[in-house]
Amino acid sequence: TGLSFQLASLDQSGVLNFWVVLELPIANEAGSPTDLGLRPGGKVKLLHSSSLLAADRTSSRDAVKARQFQALLLKILPTDSNHFFIGTDLGLVSHGTSHGLKALPKFYRFQEVEERPVDISSIHFSPFKLHLFLVGCGDGSIRLHAVSRDRPVAEWRSSTAGEPLVSLQWSQTRPAVFCGLDAASNLYIWDLLESDAQPVITERLKADRVTAMSVFGDSGQQTYSGVALAHQSGKIELHYFTKAFTASSSAEEEQLESLMTEAF
Structure with a gap:
């Protein structure tokens, strides 16, 4: 009882809405004629708290080259919920804050200077190095970014032979x-x-098309890890990784950090 938390929603125009979810002590079977966030008999109430235009929706400082973009997905920085990251249809990840000072960098880009009209299909923050995040794109390219820099630490363009990426996720172990x-x-x-x-x-999983993926594991014990695959038929499969992909060495985080430093 007394549950309360905040959630955020995003529309394609870049409007970010914040909501407060409240659990009421007693349910009202009749509901409320004025409170549209509470269903009849419900105990969980949704309150709209604020909204903002998450970005000015222009992709360049140059007014001649500036283009409007569509907002496709939303991620919140795990270490600071004030910072949000929005995937766009121009290959850019927009970075902003819900309050306070403006966030820098404003956009995360491809390595080359020119923008590419590519959908951002996935953003995922590392559970170990919280300043690193993966970006998956509609042309199959993958980018590894650090929060502090607009250009990627690493970029892979041909890993999927041009097939659009549906999901990118870090291992949990x-x-x-x-x-x-x-x-x-x-x-x-x-x-x-x-x-x-x-x-x-x-x-290559051709028999029954895979529509979604979720990586799982216990980072504390490192005794198991794997990936759950959702198929078009409705079937869900769990695939467990071998020990080599589950158990990390004591120096793995430092080795990864060293690779990132060399890239800079």
Whole structure:
């Protein structure tokens, strides 16, 4: 009882809405004619608290080249809920704050100077190095960013042979491992300590199209990890990783940080 938390929602025009979710002590079976956030008989109430235009929706400081973008997905910085990250249809990740000073950098980009009209399909922050995040794109390219810099630490353009990326997620037990799923139901496993050029494993899952992926594991015990795959038929499969992709060495985080430093 007494549950209360905040959630955020985003529309394509870049309007970010904040809501407060409250649990009421007693349910009202009749509901409320004025409170549209409470269903009849419900105990959980949704209150709209504030809204803001998450970005000016122009992608360049140059007014001649400036283009309006669509907001496609939203992520909140794990270490500071004031900072939000929005994937766009121009290959950019917009960075802003819900209150206080403006966030820098304003945009995270590809390595090249020119923008590319590509959908950002996935953003995922590392559970170990909280300042690092992966960006997956509609042309199959992958970027690894640090929060403090607008250009990527690393970028891979041809890992999916052009297939759009559906999801990118870090391993929950190994800092240098992440998984990717593309629109052709190909599953990729990357181990940056083994190869920083290409995936170390590619599994082609053609029989029943995979529509979603979720990586799981216990970072505390490191006794198991794997990936859950949702198929078009409605079936959900759990695939467990071997020990090599589950148990990390004591120096793995430092090795990953060293790779990132060399990239800078």
